[in-house]
Amino acid sequence: MEKAVSTNQLTRKFGSFIATDAITFDVNQGEIFGFLGANGAGKTTAMRMLCGLLKPSSGEATVAGFDVYRQSEKIKQNIGYMSQRFSLYEDLTVRENIRFYGGIYGLRRADIPTKTDQILQKLGIESVADSLVASLPLGWKQKLAFSVALIHEPKIVFLDEPTGGVDPITRRQFWDLIYEAAHNGTTVFVTTHYMDEAEYCNRVSIMVDGKMKALDTPAGLKTAYGVDSMDAVFQILARGTSTK
Amino acid sequence: MNRFIAFVKKEFFHILRDRRTLLILFGLPLVQVLLFGFALTNEIKNAGIAVLDNDKSPHTQQITNKLLASGYFQLRENLRSNSDIERAFRKGTIKLAVVFPAGFTENYEHGRSAQIQLLADATEQNTAISLTNYATAIIRDYTAERNPDARPPLTIDVRSRMVFNPELKGAFVFVPGVMAMVLLLVSALMTSVTIARERETGTLEVLMVSPLSQGQILLGKVVPYLLLSFLNGCIIIALGVFVLKVPLNGSLLLLLAETLLFIFLALSIGIFISSIVDTQLVAMFASLMAMLLPTIFLSGFIFPIESMPKPLQIVSNLIPAKYFINIVKGIMIKGAGLRYLWQPTLVLIGMSILFMGLSLRNLKTRLS
Numbered sequence: 001m002e003k004a005v006s007t008n009q010l011t012r013k014f015g016s017f018i019a020t021d022a023i024t025f026d027v028n029q030g031e032i033f034g035f036l037g038a039n040g041a042g043k044t045t046a047m048r049m050l051c052g053l054l055k056p057s058s059g060e061a062t063v064a065g066f067d068v069y070r071q072s073e074k075i076k077q078n079i080g081y082m083s084q085r086f087s088l089y090e091d092l093t094v095r096e097n098i099r100f101y102g103g104i105y106g107l108r109r110a111d112i113p114t115k116t117d118q119i120l121q122k123l124g125i126e127s128v129a130d131s132l133v134a135s136l137p138l139g140w141k142q143k144l145a146f147s148v149a150l151i152h153e154p155k156i157v158f159l160d161e162p163t164g165g166v167d168p169i170t171r172r173q174f175w176d177l178i179y180e181a182a183h184n185g186t187t188v189f190v191t192t193h194y195m196d197e198a199e200y201c202n203r204v205s206i207m208v209d210g211k212m213k214a215l216d217t218p219a220g221l222k223t224a225y226g227v228d229s230m231d232a233v234f235q236i237l238a239r240g241t242s243t244k
Numbered sequence: 245m246n247r248f249i250a251f252v253k254k255e256f257f258h259i260l261r262d263r264r265t266l267l268i269l270f271g272l273p274l275v276q277v278l279l280f281g282f283a284l285t286n287e288i289k290n291a292g293i294a295v296l297d298n299d300k301s302p303h304t305q306q307i308t309n310k311l312l313a314s315g316y317f318q319l320r321e322n323l324r325s326n327s328d329i330e331r332a333f334r335k336g337t338i339k340l341a342v343v344f345p346a347g348f349t350e351n352y353e354h355g356r357s358a359q360i361q362l363l364a365d366a367t368e369q370n371t372a373i374s375l376t377n378y379a380t381a382i383i384r385d386y387t388a389e390r391n392p393d394a395r396p397p398l399t400i401d402v403r404s405r406m407v408f409n410p411e412l413k414g415a416f417v418f419v420p421g422v423m424a425m426v427l428l429l430v431s432a433l434m435t436s437v438t439i440a441r442e443r444e445t446g447t448l449e450v451l452m453v454s455p456l457s458q459g460q461i462l463l464g465k466v467v468p469y470l471l472l473s474f475l476n477g478c479i480i481i482a483l484g485v486f487v488l489k490v491p492l493n494g495s496l497l498l499l500l501a502e503t504l505l506f507i508f509l510a511l512s513i514g515i516f517i518s519s520i521v522d523t524q525l526v527a528m529f530a531s532l533m534a535m536l537l538p539t540i541f542l543s544g545f546i547f548p549i550e551s552m553p554k555p556l557q558i559v560s561n562l563i564p565a566k567y568f569i570n571i572v573k574g575i576m577i578k579g580a581g582l583r584y585l586w587q588p589t590l591v592l593i594g595m596s597i598l599f600m601g602l603s604l605r606n607l608k609t610r611l612s
Binding site for chain 1: 246251258445447456
């Protein structure tokens with residue numbers, strides 16, 4: 001089966017600083033792939049290269065079968081993206097936000113109202129459809145941002161620390177949405193620094209100082225390092241190289 | 245195309261939802277035009293004067309009447325003695341004192357040199373000069389009317405005629421300047437913050453990941469402001485023509501087309517600023533500092549370019565408003581057509597292309 005994401009020695013330098021150092025990995029279709037690392041470990045840089053926001057310095061990568069150097073326009077059609085800041089327009093209503101993103105992803109005009117109703121219904125937020133996004137609680141914004149990132153039914157969705165700043169219960173609910181998307185065949189590529197979330201992923205990779213230090217299922221990693229939590233795995237890996 | 249329309253629609257929501265933006269967009273031009281048109285004018289109307297008439301003859305009476313009838317002067321006080329003059333100036337109610345010496349009529353009627361003393365308050369030197377000039381002209385006119393044949397021997401009689409603006413109306417000079425300033429300010433200020441705002445809220449990233457091209461994003465930012473600023477331009481022209489009575493001697497169509505071009509340029513500059521700064525605050529300061537001050541001082545709007553030192557004259561060639569002011573003056577006041585205005589028009593087109601190109605390049609490189 002074709003891989004959803006495939007990289008080979010992917011590297012990005014900023015001057016003499018190597019943000020992402022020759023990482024090589026594959027993401028299978030329909031998989032929930034966790035991308036872990038402390039702040040500054042290079043996970044955002046790697047993700048930005050895969051989304052076409054940043055050109056790699058060297059190495060190869062394909063996303064949804066398209067080359068990141070030459071086919072970034074094709075990639076954009078096939079991926080969804082949700083940033084840490086939820087990226088909704090606060091001065092637009094819920095409905096207007098959905099319509100806008102549907103519009104720029106090229107949904108047919110006739111399909112947008114149906115799609116809007118589906119989203120509102122699924123999230124149970126019909127009552128606030130015409131309220132400004134600014135007035136919504138954080139958890140709702142987050143779910144809405146996720147649904148909007150999936151509006152054009154992309155093959156892969158990239159989530160950049162999607163659960164920052166929300167409480168554990170809301171985070172759990174958010175993961176239910178992620179499972180549902182994966183169940184429907186969407187590949188989910190998610191960065192996080194919450195180790196409990198790492199347990200929810202099919203496979204996780206751990207980045208330390210630009211290098212990929214580990215890549216396996218959460219269970220496999222725990223066995224390999226002889227510990228009982230992802231947090232412990234992370235501590236071992238991170239402490240091994242940094243002085244913190 | 246549908247993508248583009250969705251984007252433009254979203255931009256309109258941003259503008260229409262934000263009261264402050266709307267206020268700046270439409271309130272500012274109105275206030276500026278009326279302010280500059282009425283208050284900040286260099287013409288003189290109804291300046292207070294005082295008359296000390298030591299002669300009290302029909303001649304002095306008629307000259308006084310002629311001065312007052314001109315509309316430039318208004319009689320505030322009839323003085324009785326020389327010592328009153330200083331007191332009247334101190335009070336600040338008068339700008340000019342006219343003193344007829346005793347024996348004025350006698351001198352005048354006998355063809356001897358008859359003198360009138362004009363005292364002006366030179367704390368405002370420009371006003372003082374204008375007032376004495378006006379008064380001198382009116383008095384000379386009085387003599388000329390009386391003795392059409394009298395020709396002073398061997399004096400050169402200079403007569404100047406003010407072409408295009410015979411009444412030396414300030415509004416003629418200010419309206420094109422205000423138009424340039426307001427359009428530049430509103431267009432550049434507004435657009436300079438929009439991209440910075442998307443960058444601050446993180447939505448720019450999402451836009452860049454979407455299938456929208458950078459060109460579509462830039463153009464989508466420009467279109468709504470282009471429409472609104474054009475409406476603004478029309479309001480300013482209408483205010484100028486109907487309220488401030490600036491003539492429109494040339495083609496309205498050409499004027500509107502040039503206005504549109506200038507707005508597009510202003511928007512490109514705004515977008516350019518937006519593409520190089522990180523926050524809305526910096527964007528705002530940059531556009532105020534980089535646009536407003538040079539426009540006011542170097543475009544010829546307030547200070548004539550011809551009287552600037554040479555280096556500044558050269559710098560003034562970089563100010564877009566300079567070209568637009570020339571174009572507007574040319575069309576409205578001189579009635580000039582494109583045949584005479586193609587040069588500044590070309591400069592405006594060139595600048596627009598330059599700034600649009602630069603912003604597109606910046607937007608691309610800043611992300612990688």
